[in-house]
Amino acid sequence: MDTLAALGHGFLVALTPYNLLWSAIGVTVGTAVGVLPGIGPALTVALLLPVTYGLEPTSAFIMFAGIYYGAMYGGSTTSILLNAPGESGSIVTAIDGHAMARQGRGAQALATAAIGSFIAGTIATAALTFVAPLMVKLALLFGPAEYFALMVLALTTVTAVLGSSLARGLASLFLGLALGLVGIDMQTGQARLAFGVPELLDGIDTVVVAVGLFAVGETLYVASRHRFETEEIYALKGSKWMSREDWGRSWKPWLRGTLLGFPIGTLPAGGSEIPTFLSYLVEKRLAKKPEEFGKGAIEAVAGPEAANNASAAGVLAPLLSLGLPTSATAAIMLAAFQQYGLQPGPTLFDNNPELVWGMIASLYIGNVLLLVLNLPLVGFWVKLLLIPRPWLYAGILVFSSLGAYTLNNNVIDLVILWVIGLLGFGMRVLNVPVAPCVVGLILGPLAEQQFRRALAISQGDPSVFLTHPISAALLIIAALLVIGPMILRHRSNGAGKNDSASPSGTHPAT
Amino acid sequence: MVGAVAAPTGPQKTVWEDEAMTTGRSMRAGEAVLGGGLIALGGLIAVETMLTPSVGRAVVGPALFPYLISGGLVLVGLSLLREAFAGAVAHAEGLELDLWAVALVAAGLAVQFLLLDTLGWIPSTTILFAAVSRAFGGRRLLVNLAIGLALAAFTFVAFNYGLGLNLPEGSIVERLTSPDAE
Structure with missing residues (x-):
């Protein structure tokens, strides 16, 4: 009951014309930026951070929520029409x-991606509404x-799950x-690894690193490769609507996803x-015509897209x-909260219920x-895919440098952006x-803080x-996640070597 | 049924055609450089932490995590070195890389941050835009400069006056517009 009352109050906040306007702007620019090739949700959120600086926190995070969901929708358009998934969650959709x-x-x-995203997003948001307060109760026990x-555990899963080899994932994590x-x-207030540079005393900003890796690094990579790769965009033709059969084949994958x-x-x-990935496998197992998978089965778009959202x-x-x-x-997003001096957690629900x-x-x-x-309006977003690549990537870097500079109004951040980009x-x-x-950069200091607090309480x-x-x-669990795959790999090493390096050039940055 | 809409990035005639191929061997070298770099970074962190006098009376001081992380960096660096010489590397069959384009994009960004405080946001960002456009095969320099100028001016006005941010107008411009400031 409390939850519903709180949610109702949230709707009163979100439905004021002012906040509704920011929500609408958020979903629109989120979709627009998310559609652009090479820009996944993470980069969309990072690039659009400066836009929210002028707002008070509640409106800023309402806009953020819109940007986040908008970027998810926009990303599916890119992976479907251009086969250029902007993040790992869209790889399966792209196939x-x-x-x-x-x-x-x-x-x-x-259409099946958009409707599936809507249904999945709505059900999952409802689930979030009830799960988040339960998690807050759990958090109080922690x-x-x-x-x-x-x-x-979070650092381990992000590292062990992504990427082709554990060593490379760990390299990224430790960086x-x-x-x-x-x-x-x-x-203790002691400076660490600042090498006498006053600007480094505040630390290296997560947003600068994320933009450096996702935008600058990716742009450099695409620049190095674009002469050797051709891309095909397919125009939308014929009926825009899903047939009865399409609906029949889509609704169950939406729910399962x-x-x-x-x-x-x-x-x-x-x-x-x-x-x-699981959704793809499940749909393939349950499909009447599994042989269509990989060749344009609508279930394989409907399920994973729903799962993604x-x-x-x-x-x-x-x-x-x-x-x-x-x-x-x-x-x-956590970096954005910190920018406003907010720390997500049980206290955020207590102190800023309006915002949450x-x-x-x-x-x-x-x-x-x-x-x-x-x-x-999908035809309009498709037009964004046609922006000439020289101007698109030049524009991405203009906005990347804008975002990095405006964080602290300081050129050192642009130098860091450059180094991280290379x-x-x-x-x-x-x-x-x-x-x-990126996750290691923001979680590392938090984990250290908790570690030292725990030892202070236990008196060492x-x-x-x-x-x-x-x-x-x-x-x-964390240890098993690292050691388990190692043992499996050692066992299978006798059978077949060279299983890790994947040759694909179209892998997304995440 | 299928209409392929103009793919904007066709292959272009280039004068730097021959230096593009990166072989499997240089991929191994690259991975070795990454591994070596991580080991060096780990060493740097350990040395710097050792040289920093410790303050505070906490049970766990500020030096423990730097040591742990530097140890981790060295171990991961060693395992990357092992992969580079004996294991599987990415793109072992070689990968074509247009390093000229990479250098041009990197130079554009460097010019921007070097000139930003003096020339200001609009000129330095225009140069960045033109450099990146050229790296992606855009050959009409004047058109690219014009679009870059328009985008730089638009962001300057929109973010400084609309959103209250502080993109620099440049120390030269400031001196010109307010000569009696000094």
């Missing part, structure tokens, strides 16, 4: 979605030791952790990659109630707006995933992490 576009069924693929173990060390130590996406999204399991809502549950980011996009519930309510509203934006290019060429770096006895049952269980 059959692009095949449908090649057969002239692009409009149907976009002490520093449990928080530390939870963060270790992020190292970058997170820079600046003043939160507990939602069922997979939301719970996995709430776990610290690396966001949307696993649920989209449902997990996007799921990711918000640990982010809002525990302050735990489980994907690169969530890491940037206004934001959750605006997710429902944003979903409705997005359905309108993406079904009748690093990102190298990582991209060597197939090193970049998401662990390090066994607290193993004597507290929740903490011990979380740490054991």
